[in-house]
Amino acid sequence: MIAVKQASVVTEWDAEQRQVIETVAEARIIVEAGPGTGKTAVACARLAYLTSAADVEPSNTWMISFTRTAVAEIRARLHSYIGDASFAIRIATIDSHAWSIHSGHDPNARLTGSYEENIARVIDLLKFDDDVADELSQVEHVVIDEAQDLVGQRADLIEELVKRLPSDCGVTVFADEAQAIYGFSDDSLGHRSGDAAKLGEALLERLRAQRSLGFETLILKEIYRTSSPGLKKIFSDLRKDVLDKNRHRDGFHAETAERIRELADSKGLKWTQMKVADFTSDDLLLFRTRGEVLMAAQFCDLPHRLRLSGYGATLPAWLAICFSDFVEPHVAERHFLGLWAARIENKTAPHYGPAEAWQHLLRVAGRRDGSVDMQKLRKRLGQARPPVELTLPEYGLQGPIVGTIHASKGREASNVVFLLPNGAEFETVEDEAEEARVLFVGATRARTSLIVGESNAFRASTLASGRVHRSARNGKSTMVEVGRDGDITARGLVGRSEFSAADAKTGQAFLAKAADVVTTYKLEADPELYWCYRIRVGDGGPCVGVISRNLTFDLWEILEKRKQRHSHKPPGYVNHVRGQGSATIVLSPDDSDLEALNEPWATSGFMLAPRITAFPSFFFFRRK
Numbered sequence: 041m042i043a044v045k046q047a048s049v050v051t052e053w054d055a056e057q058r059q060v061i062e063t064v065a066e067a068r069i070i071v072e073a074g075p076g077t078g079k080t081a082v083a084c085a086r087l088a089y090l091t092s093a094a095d096v097e098p099s100n101t102w103m104i105s106f107t108r109t110a111v112a113e114i115r116a117r118l119h120s121y122i123g124d125a126s127f128a129i130r131i132a133t134i135d136s137h138a139w140s141i142h143s144g145h146d147p148n149a150r151l152t153g154s155y156e157e158n159i160a161r162v163i164d165l166l167k168f169d170d171d172v173a174d175e176l177s178q179v180e181h182v183v184i185d186e187a188q189d190l191v192g193q194r195a196d197l198i199e200e201l202v203k204r205l206p207s208d209c210g211v212t213v214f215a216d217e218a219q220a221i222y223g224f225s226d227d228s229l230g231h232r233s234g235d236a237a238k239l240g241e242a243l244l245e246r247l248r249a250q251r252s253l254g255f256e257t258l259i260l261k262e263i264y265r266t267s268s269p270g271l272k273k274i275f276s277d278l279r280k281d282v283l284d285k286n287r288h289r290d291g292f293h294a295e296t297a298e299r300i301r302e303l304a305d306s307k308g309l310k311w312t313q314m315k316v317a318d319f320t321s322d323d324l325l326l327f328r329t330r331g332e333v334l335m336a337a338q339f340c341d342l343p344h345r346l347r348l349s350g351y352g353a354t355l356p357a358w359l360a361i362c363f364s365d366f367v368e369p370h371v372a373e374r375h376f377l378g379l380w381a382a383r384i385e386n387k388t389a390p391h392y393g394p395a396e397a398w399q400h401l402l403r404v405a406g407r408r409d410g411s412v413d414m415q416k417l418r419k420r421l422g423q424a425r426p427p428v429e430l431t432l433p434e435y436g437l438q439g440p441i442v443g444t445i446h447a448s449k450g451r452e453a454s455n456v457v458f459l460l461p462n463g464a465e466f467e468t469v470e471d472e473a474e475e476a477r478v479l480f481v482g483a484t485r486a487r488t489s490l491i492v493g494e495s496n497a498f499r500a501s502t503l504a505s506g507r508v509h510r511s512a513r514n515g516k517s518t519m520v521e522v523g524r525d526g527d528i529t530a531r532g533l534v535g536r537s538e539f540s541a542a543d544a545k546t547g548q549a550f551l552a553k554a555a556d557v558v559t560t561y562k563l564e565a566d567p568e569l570y571w572c573y574r575i576r577v578g579d580g581g582p583c584v585g586v587i588s589r590n591l592t593f594d595l596w597e598i599l600e601k602r603k604q605r606h607s608h609k610p611p612g613y614v615n616h617v618r619g620q621g622s623a624t625i626v627l628s629p630d631d632s633d634l635e636a637l638n639e640p641w642a643t644s645g646f647m648l649a650p651r652i653t654a655f656p657s658f659f660f661f662r663r664k
């Protein structure tokens with residue numbers, strides 16, 4: 041149902057895969073292999089082998105991956121291989137490994153500044169701190185996935201880490217240089233702009249060049265993702281071209297796109313003629329930029345999911361539906377099952393049933409006596425990055441996934457509809473080669489079929505906040521992204537300054553009813569609330585929330601950029617703002633925003649939010 045790699049146990053490994061999995065624990069190997077050859081599957085099997093057959097202590101084993109979704113997937117796969125022993129393995133993103141070294145060994149960790157400064161500090165700790173050296177001396181094996189993307193400061197960090205590991209600590213690195221996207225989180229621009237040269241050597245080159253580090257290269261050849269002949273050609277022949285530096289020249293991006301068109305199962309689709317409604321839950325619609333994804337989503341009135349940066353982890357609606365008025369310190373299983381039966385069963389459609397939901401709760405905040413500690417649950421769910429066990433893999437309801445290539449790295453889907461970007465221009469050959477690799481990543485996500493279409497070239501801009509906007513109808517209106525992280529906060533849902541207790545209750549009741557259906561809302565600026573927008577259900581319907589001032593500030597920034605700040609102002613209302621069901625927002629018991637909320641939410645800390653994904657038109661009008 042969900043178009044991500046399933047945590048299936050592969051029963052028969054081929055000889056090359058087996059060699060990687062069963063190499064001695066102390067070995068240092070780089071596994072170079074193309075898409076769909078089983079790198080992630082083998083990475084998990086290697087960890088399972090090391091910790092069960094090779095006597096490596098799970099807690100002395102690290103797995104470093106790139107994104108939180110990759111980490112979630114690896115956890116799930118490993119659990120299916122080795123059960124609860126997998127919980128002891130330190131599986132985390134590079135940034136979170138870095139943060140735990142930082143906060144574990146630097147008393148001032150919280151006070152320090154930017155992301156770059158933090159990484160620099162961790163590199164210093166790795167180099168000079170005795171306690172960190174002590175901790176590293178215990179490590180027996182490190183597995184690194186998607187290593188091709190590591191350049192710049194993150195490559196410095198991993199290089200330093202590998203240098204500081206004991207010489208008998210094994211390292212297994214998985215990579216595909218044909219999929220290297222150095223500006224990996226950059227799905228807003230649609231092209232790279234001359235940064236490639238600044239990043240220095242990539243990690244792989246550094247590891248290979250330093251012979252004293254002792255790396256050997258192994259290769260996986262067999263492609264398992266697909267059996268389609270055209271796709272197999274993309275996976276292998278096109279990969280050779282993408283890797284061949286002699287081919288990197290002016291026009292290489294267009295050539296790569298043309299090869300993909302030739303080899304795809306079907307081509308020639310125009311995205312303006314496509315309806316997302318034509319697709320199923322097994323389909324993935326891939327675009328190059330966030331602006332294109334938002335356009336496609338705005339004109340799709342069926343349930344779908346978004347996969348792009350700026351839409352963080354969402355918690356399922358059942359949490360708030362069960363716990364919004366729950367004020368006891370603990371909840372027992374029987375009580376929870378009762379709440380579920382009365383409020384969830386047959387009304388909303390969560391991804392799983394009550395038994396699994398209870399297991400997730402226990403894992404996140406279980407107590408010795410078998411109940412769940414609500415304070416602990418709120419602390420963990422109230423973080424910016426709540427535990428993966430309870431977060432939803434995608435932002436939205438069921439239905440096809442509409443997303444960017446960047447956000448779909450390492451994932452697969454049965455059918456992929458890939459809207460190729462047109463008319464790209466590049467400043468350097470390196471940038472053009474990187475964009476060709478982005479196309480290659482997009483074209484290699486499909487298991488069954490790849491359908492290629494042509495994207496409509498249009499210009500969109502991104503504000504400093506990350507919000508996308510574009511001019512439409514010959515400049516008469518402006519489409520602005522609504523629904524980003526931070527647009528809807530607890531106060532905007534049940535705050536006392538924003539709602540009477542009765543209105544908050546009506547809004548929350550509506551969101552519980554609409555938890556798994558698409559609803560079209562209208563935004564209405566409220567002069568009593570600094571002109572922030574209220575989210576209304578049609579004309580005169582209940583108000584389910586207030587959009588934070590982030591949006592209002594960004595609207596003024598758009599006017600500023602157009603030099604219209606003094607002549608125009610944002611509209612009083614905005615139509616066609618779609619919500620894909622509802623999600624849960626949780627506040628930690630020590631969150632100062634609780635004081636500003638109505639009851640019972642001020643005490644319970646659980647509330648519902650509309651899951652808005654919209655790119656509606658704003659008609660800025662002239663001031664009188």
Ligand SMILES: Nc1ncnc2c1ncn2[C@@H]1O[C@H](COP(=O)(O)OP(=O)(O)OP(=O)(O)O)[C@@H](O)[C@H]1O
Nearest residue numbers: 050052053054075076077078079080081264265450
């Ligand atoms: N020996 C095997 N037999 C059958 N299926 C396999 C085997 N090895 C891997 N697979 C399956 O092939 C698919 C691709 O594997 P995986 O996602 O690990 O590839 P990958 O190399 O990580 O790809 P990418 O580089 O695109 O991320 C998965 O569905 C996986 O379960």
